[in-house]
Structure formats: C-alpha cells, structure tokens
Amino acid sequence: MAPAPLAAWTDGRIIEKDHPTAHTVRLRMHVDDRPFHLPGQHYLIRLRAPDGYTAQRSYSVASDSDDPLLEFLVERQPDGEVSEFLADVAEVGDVLELRGPIGRWFVWDGRTPALCLVGGTGVVPAVAMARTARRLGRTDLLRIAAVGRAPDELAYAPELQRYGADLAWTRADVDGRAPGAFTADELAPLVEGVGIAYACGSARFASYAEELLLACGLDASSIRVERFGPTGD
Amino acid sequence: MPVTRGFQRRRPEPERGRLPPGQYDTGSSWPVLTAEATPQQPAEAWQLTVDGLVDSPHTWSWSEIRAFPGSTYVGDIHCVTTWSKFDMTFSGVSVDDLLEVASPTDEAAYVLAHSVTGYTTNLPLADVTGGKAWVVWEVDGKPLPRQHGGPLRLLVPHLYFWKSAKWVSRLKLMAEDRAGFWEQNGYHDRGDPWLEQRYQGD
Numbered sequence: 001m002a003p004a005p006l007a008a009w010t011d012g013r014i015i016e017k018d019h020p021t022a023h024t025v026r027l028r029m030h031v032d033d034r035p036f037h038l039p040g041q042h043y044l045i046r047l048r049a050p051d052g053y054t055a056q057r058s059y060s061v062a063s064d065s066d067d068p069l070l071e072f073l074v075e076r077q078p079d080g081e082v083s084e085f086l087a088d089v090a091e092v093g094d095v096l097e098l099r100g101p102i103g104r105w106f107v108w109d110g111r112t113p114a115l116c117l118v119g120g121t122g123v124v125p126a127v128a129m130a131r132t133a134r135r136l137g138r139t140d141l142l143r144i145a146a147v148g149r150a151p152d153e154l155a156y157a158p159e160l161q162r163y164g165a166d167l168a169w170t171r172a173d174v175d176g177r178a179p180g181a182f183t184a185d186e187l188a189p190l191v192e193g194v195g196i197a198y199a200c201g202s203a204r205f206a207s208y209a210e211e212l213l214l215a216c217g218l219d220a221s222s223i224r225v226e227r228f229g230p231t232g233d
Numbered sequence: 234m235p236v237t238r239g240f241q242r243r244r245p246e247p248e249r250g251r252l253p254p255g256q257y258d259t260g261s262s263w264p265v266l267t268a269e270a271t272p273q274q275p276a277e278a279w280q281l282t283v284d285g286l287v288d289s290p291h292t293w294s295w296s297e298i299r300a301f302p303g304s305t306y307v308g309d310i311h312c313v314t315t316w317s318k319f320d321m322t323f324s325g326v327s328v329d330d331l332l333e334v335a336s337p338t339d340e341a342a343y344v345l346a347h348s349v350t351g352y353t354t355n356l357p358l359a360d361v362t363g364g365k366a367w368v369v370w371e372v373d374g375k376p377l378p379r380q381h382g383g384p385l386r387l388l389v390p391h392l393y394f395w396k397s398a399k400w401v402s403r404l405k406l407m408a409e410d411r412a413g414f415w416e417q418n419g420y421h422d423r424g425d426p427w428l429e430q431r432y433q434g435d
Contacts, residue, residue, distance in 0.1 A: 004433065004434075006434055049241050056315055081243050090239070095235055096237060223270045224269070
C-alpha cells in the first residue's frame, strides 16, 4: 500500500492565545476543512517574512480531533526564531501557515492499553491522548505519568490532575513527596498490563524515561519515543 | 502564501547555496531525534551485515569493520525537522568498500538499512555508491555518542538525515524499493533536501 501523500499547506487563524506558564504559549486555531488527526500527531507552523524568507517548526497537537479548534502549546526557546514570535508577536486574528497532521508512529489508536511517561512540554501529546480517551469513554486504557519542575511550571497540570495522572515534581515538595522524577517503584504499577509506552520530552528526559521503562520490565519494542530540543552537550 | 504579520528574518542570510530550502542553521547545537529506545548493546558485540542481492553476503565484527581503510566526510547535514548543521566531520568506512566485498548482483537497485532497534530506511543503491555514503563510528575525532547513533551509524549526508540510520546493523540489497520506517509513516521515499522532499507526495 503506497502511503498517502501529506496534505498541502493551509492557513490557520489564531482564535485564542494565552500563557499557561511563564515559558509557554497556547494557541487555539481555526482551520477550514481540517482533516482528522490522531492524538500524538503534529503540525508544521510556517512563518513568512516580507522578503519571502520562511521559518517552520513542528508542534504536537494538544487537542482531540473532535475539538472545533486545533490547539498547540509552544515553549519559548532562547533565541527561538519561531517560538518567540508565537509567544510575543502573534495575536488573536493573525493567520499562520499550517501543514499536517504528520506522524503515524507516536500516535495512540484509542484501543491499546497505554502509558504516557512525559516531561515538561512533552506533556502535549499525552494531553491529546487523554482528551481522546475521554471522548471515547476509554480513560481506563490510558495512564499518564508526567514530570514537571513545579506545579506552576507545568502546562496542563490542572487538567492532568483532573484526568487522574500521576505527577512528579523535580523542584517542589508536594504532599510530602520529596522532589525528584518518578522512581522505578513508583512507575512499576503503572506499567502493568500496558501494550505501548509513549515517552516524550527533552533529550535528557527521554533518556531517563527509556531507562525507567526498561527497568520496570517493559520490552524495548513497546516503547515509542519523541524527543525534542538540543542534546545539552 | 500570505506574509505573516510582524515576522522578519532574524538570522543573517546564510552563505548563498549552502542552506537547502526551508532549513535553518542550528549552529553549535545538535538536536537528537529518535523514535525508539536507545539500544544498550556494547560496541564490541556490534556486527554489520551486507546481504540480499549480493554474490558474497558478509558480516563484519566490530574490530573487522574498523580495520577497513578509513574514510572521512567533511560537510553539512540536513534534518527533515528543518535544522541543518554545518562543517561536521564523520569518520568510518565508505559503503563502496563494503559493497566491493559483498559484490551486488545486477538486479540490486535498492538498499534497506536496518538498525538493531528494528528501525529501517530505504535508499536507491545509487544514493549509497560513488563516495556518497559511509558507515561511521566517529564524529569530530571522537567516538560517535549513543544518542547520535553510535557505535555505528549510516551516513548519507546528501539526503535528509533520517536516511542516515542510527545503530545500523544491516544493509540489505533489493531489486524493488520497499518503504522503511519513516517512509511508511508519511515521509518521502528519497528525501533530497534540495528538492525539499520531506513528505510523501512532495
């Protein structure tokens, strides 16, 4: 079967914009005749300067396909040509070029028992999966373990909490739990019965997540990884 | 296509002809992108196999592979996620040298590169012959780090970097093209950055 061609570039209008945390911006956009997407897929956002220069980056979708708008969460990168523009310059009503949805690997089918182990802005695909699980009435199939620095620094923390996600804080002492990412003891019960584990976060987080999932007895072939950002070395 | 209100070029215009369309110079940073868990198999246990449509299928051990006359690529690399990185130095063995031993048959026209993780990527044979492709274990004079595909990585720098399979363990020669991992997942079969062949249908 020949893979289907990817949809062409289209326009999206910013309908809502807010800043869930100091370093992130959330954009909710309208796209005419938007195709169905699976939770975990991403879109390209392209900016175009008057001289024809363009810059494009990919961003995970936070919204469920049934949401009337397409939602992105963007972390402001130091000197980030696109992320700083989206955070500081873009306004409600502006039109940006979009292309997607992209990616058929880091996606949840809504049927397989799964665990998301995600950190920082890596929570975004997990949020999309959680929203889809709620729509399908199958939240029993999807567990989420999310790591942030502190409750006010993790986008979607209240929503994840309401979903029933396990949350770990690396820089905050919450409810008597000492600061730190999940330990194998904490994660092991969540791994039980899981067919796929999704690890998403920075390169450093993804390495930690892979090791932890393997340590909890998960087979490497059932771990799907999405990393972003520089290596830090 | 509409101009984005308020957006202007912030980076200096790159040297003419160096940056493929839609790419940016990532400077000193080298992003890591993978789809699967990083393999932990020690380098000493690594093997590389060339088989399929060849007269002499061959498997090299880690020490045998490094006994080939060294070959070095100095130049740029381009990732489909839009970063490019200039002036990289990779060292290893030319794929030509491996194929000289294995001796492809006349029917061989495509290669499927396999990683120990199960990752695969497909390439026309013509894209890995004639001094255009390497199997490398060093970057900038140091062992290639695991996260960048060490101990052994395919290097096909004239195509988008997902073609340069990390943790490569096998090159299988075939008569017909067969989509690899990202190619089945929506990415282009050839992936020429200068033609911006990012996705199926580009």
